[in-house]
Amino acid sequence: MTKGNVAVAHQWRGVIREYADRLPVDDATQIVSLGEGGTPLVRAAALSDLVQGEVFVKVEGMNPTGSFKDRGMTMAITAAVESGAKAVVCASTGNTSASAAAYATQAGLTCAVLVPAGKIAMGKLSQAIAHGAELIQVDGNFDGCLDVARKLAENYPVFLVNSVNPARIEGQKTGAFEVVDTLGDAPDFHLLPVGNAGNITAYWKGYREYAEAWSNPRHGEDAAQLAPVATRTPQMWGFQAAGSAPIVAGHPITEPETVATAIRIGNPASWEKAEEAREESGGVIDSVTDEEILAAHRWLSSREGVFVEPASAAGVAGLLKKQAAGEVPTGKTFVITVTGHGLKDPEWALKNADGSDVAPTKVPQDVETVARQLGL
């Protein structure tokens, strides 16, 4: 864009305005947005070398509240306002509550968040509190919180903003649009963590809509069909944490456990949709251990320059696992969604591989000692 002879940077306008023709909104919609989306697709050089292909990470920690949840929340809170709601509720392992609280604040809505006892990363909790959410700690796990939140929304005047709300999926599908818009086509493989399975559902929907001639139902029957944007769809590879891998096990896990708290979910709400994404794309849903997740977490921060929270590394852990098993073809393009920012849950960076604390080297205030220490 130019103004006179001065180049003016394009200001990203948030996913609803950028993709309005592909979302259930119209000109009258009062949009609630914090400028989410437009996140960097970073080439991961070390991973690309390893698999002899092109590997990119979609850095969702760059969203306004530090996770991909903002893509869905702009739609969900916009829908809440449209419905005349005065209050919203969500169950959360942390990031949904941080996002819901921020967007509800902008919309002037009350926000109630139900979090499981313990296991919520400090960064996420502080966000929900900072934005003035009504924080309720439920004596149970995430699945129990979601059960209570759904019943609350059924029986009381509050609007549910979990990913069982289709508006969330609509917003989150824009992640796939951005990947295709950046690469010029869909990648061969898309990898991501799977918790409640909303995101794998949303990416698959986005990729499919971009590969089809498509018209938005909301825009009426006379809406012009949009031409396909992508020539193909990727295989979807989803990864659950081994201690919380109900889809892999084929049954709900009653006591899910993992260091990756954002995917510590034993009975995913979008279970069937995730299986559909796997079947229709010819992909896989597999599990990775906590050790593999933490190794991938470290790989991303120390080799690619990308700091994520543990759950966000599950897709990278999956690629490393498949590579070690000889199941990764060469010469392909891979996109891995890294879902949330490392500062959400920073304690993991301060641990050595053996679990001990990382300690800084202590020296006196003396240049020569510091130089010697640095090997200069």
Ligand SMILES: *Cc1c(COP(=O)(O)O)cnc(C)c1O
């Ligand atoms: C919510 C979340 C996930 C899991 O996404 P689902 O849509 O529940 O599968 C993964 N990583 C982070 C950081 C999250 O916040």
